[in-house]
Amino acid sequence: ATPIVFQQGPHALWKSLASDGKWCGEVINHRKNGEQYHEWLTITVVKNHEHQITNYVGVFADITEVKRSQNRLYELVNHDPLTGLPNRRLINELLEHAIKRAEREERQIAILFIDLDRFKAINDSLGHPVGDKLLFEVSRRIKQSIRESDVVGRLGGDEFIVMMDNLNDIEDAANKARSILHALQSEFLIDTKDLFISASIGISMYPNDGKDVDSIIKAADIAMYQVKNMGKNNFCYYTKKHSADVLERFNLENQLRRALDRQQFEVYYQPQVSLQTGKIIGAEALVRWNHPEYGVVSPAKFIPLAEETGIILQIGEWVLTQAALRAKEWVRPNNSLKRIAVNVSGIQIMQSNFADTVYGVLIHTDCTPSMLELEITESTVMQNTEHVISTFDRIKSLGVRLAIDDFGTGYSSLSNLKRLPLDKLKIDRSFVRDLPDDLDDAAIASAIYAMAHSLGFSVIAEGVETIEQEQFLKQMGCVEAQGYLYSKPVTAEEFLTLIQHNKEDEGSYHVS
Missing domain, CATH: 3.20.20.450 (EAL domain)
Known part of the structure; x- marks a missing residue:
C-alpha cells in the first residue's frame, strides 16, 4: 500500500528531499489486513554519478505501541482517571487559550465552580467505591447539562468546573447553573442505594472578576463558598464583598482549628x-x-x-x-x-x-x-x-x-x-x-x-x-x-x- 504522505502531491516532504536529500517523519500506513498503524519513516534520495535521482530508499519503524503509550500518558497527565474529564492542568491550559481568544475578540468567559454538598458524609459512611461511582454519575449529568462548546473538568475531590467561552449574555451562565442543579435533583441509584446529592455553584466572569486563570478560578471558588454559607444547593455570581467574607471565614477557620488546643x-x-x-x-x-x-x-x-x-x-x-x-x-x-x-x-x-x-x-x-x-x-x-x-x-x-x-x-x-x-x-x-x-x-x-x-x-x-x-x-x-x-x-x-x-x-x- 502507498503511504498517505506520498498520495498528497506537493508537500514539505518533497521540498525536504529536493533540498536536503532526506526526509523523516511520522506517517500512518495500512497493514495487509487493512488495519492502520503508525510508523516512523526515513526517506533518503539515491542519485547516480550524474547527480540524477534514480531511487528513494525508505526505512521505517512501527511505532504504534509508542504512540499508544504517548496517548495514554497524555490522558493520564491531562485527564481525571475516574471520570475521564479534563483535570486541573488541562483546564488551566484550555482557559489560558480561551482568555487570549476572548481578549482578541473582546468577549466574556464564564467559570462555574461546582462543589457537591455533603459528599464527604456519603464517602465516609458508604465507602470510597460508592463515592467514586457517585462522582462518575455526577460528571455524566453535568456533561449532559452543558452545551457542546462548553468544557467541563474535575479539579479533584468533589469539585468540578465548567468553562463557557461563547457567551451571548451573562445570564447564560445563570441558566446553565440552574440546569446543572436541576440535573442533580433526581436520586442516584448506586449499588441498589438511592442517594441524593446537591451542589453549590459559584460563577465568575472574565474580564470583570479576573484577568488571568488563577484569579478567575479563585473568584468562582469564593462565590461558591458564599453559596455554602447561604444554605447550599444554589448558585451566585462573584462580588468583591465575597472576598472580604471569605477572608473573614478563612481567618475564623484557622483560629477554630487552634481553639481546642488553646482551651477556648x-x-x-x-x-x-x-x-x-x-x-x-x-x-x-x-x-x-x-x-x-x-x-x-x-x-x-x-x-x-x-x-x-x-x-x-x-x-x-x-x-x-x-x-x-x-x-x-x-x-x-x-x-x-x-x-x-x-x-x-x-x-x-x-x-x-x-x-x-x-x-x-x-x-x-x-x-x-x-x-x-x-x-x-x-x-x-x-x-x-x-x-x-x-x-x-x-x-x-x-x-x-x-x-x-x-x-x-x-x-x-x-x-x-x-x-x-x-x-x-x-x-x-x-x-x-x-x-x-x-x-x-x-x-x-x-x-x-x-x-x-x-x-x-x-x-x-x-x-x-x-x-x-x-x-x-x-x-x-x-x-x-x-x-x-x-x-x-x-x-x-x-x-x-x-x-x-x-x-x-x-x-x-x-x-x-
Whole structure:
C-alpha cells in the first residue's frame, strides 16, 4: 500500500528531499489486513554519478505501541482517571487559550465552580467505591447539562468546573447553573442505594472578576463558598464583598482549628425540668467559643464552619467527654438530676466509627451510659436512615439514651421512627413559640405528643418561655420542658449552683 504522505502531491516532504536529500517523519500506513498503524519513516534520495535521482530508499519503524503509550500518558497527565474529564492542568491550559481568544475578540468567559454538598458524609459512611461511582454519575449529568462548546473538568475531590467561552449574555451562565442543579435533583441509584446529592455553584466572569486563570478560578471558588454559607444547593455570581467574607471565614477557620488546643471552648448547660415535680432532671450541653478577640462567638457562626471543615469531629468528641465527666460528677442519689443531653452533628453520625467514639468516651470517663443522652436532628435521620439506624442500634446497646432533636421540622416517616431505638422526641421551639394562641402550632404539638406516646417515647418541649406555654404543655401531657422560663444556658459552676438551690427549694422551678 502507498503511504498517505506520498498520495498528497506537493508537500514539505518533497521540498525536504529536493533540498536536503532526506526526509523523516511520522506517517500512518495500512497493514495487509487493512488495519492502520503508525510508523516512523526515513526517506533518503539515491542519485547516480550524474547527480540524477534514480531511487528513494525508505526505512521505517512501527511505532504504534509508542504512540499508544504517548496517548495514554497524555490522558493520564491531562485527564481525571475516574471520570475521564479534563483535570486541573488541562483546564488551566484550555482557559489560558480561551482568555487570549476572548481578549482578541473582546468577549466574556464564564467559570462555574461546582462543589457537591455533603459528599464527604456519603464517602465516609458508604465507602470510597460508592463515592467514586457517585462522582462518575455526577460528571455524566453535568456533561449532559452543558452545551457542546462548553468544557467541563474535575479539579479533584468533589469539585468540578465548567468553562463557557461563547457567551451571548451573562445570564447564560445563570441558566446553565440552574440546569446543572436541576440535573442533580433526581436520586442516584448506586449499588441498589438511592442517594441524593446537591451542589453549590459559584460563577465568575472574565474580564470583570479576573484577568488571568488563577484569579478567575479563585473568584468562582469564593462565590461558591458564599453559596455554602447561604444554605447550599444554589448558585451566585462573584462580588468583591465575597472576598472580604471569605477572608473573614478563612481567618475564623484557622483560629477554630487552634481553639481546642488553646482551651477556648467551654460547655454551657441549660436545665431540663420535670413539669410534674418542677425539679431539674436533666441538662443540655451546649458548646461556646470564648474567642480572645471577638468575645463569645455564636454557635450559629462556628458550628456550620466546623462541620464543613471536619473540625466538628474533634469538637464533638471533646464536648461529649466534658458532658460525661460532668454527668458522673453531678448525677447523685441526693438530687433530681438524671442525665445530660449532648447534640450530635450529622457529620459525626456519618462516621462509620461513631459508636466506637461513644464507647471510648464511656471507658475514658467511667460514666454510667444511662446518664448520657445523644440528640440528633430529624433531618439527619431522613437523609441517612439506614446508617443512622445501624449506628443508633450499636449506641443503644451500650446503654446510652437517644433522642430526636427539632422534631416536626422534617418529614420522618412513621415506619422509620418505629425502627429507631429512641427514648425521646424533642418538640422544636418553632411549634412552642406561639403556644397556646396559635391553633396550628397547638394542633402540631398535640399530634407530636400523641404519636410519641403511642410509640413509647417520652417528649420534651424546647423554647418554653412563658407560664402559659408551660400550662398548655402540662395539660397536653408533656412531662419535660426546657427554655428561658427556667434558665438560659449557664456555665458548669452556675449550673451546679442551680442544682443545689433546686434541691433545697420546694415546688416548681422557674428562673428568678
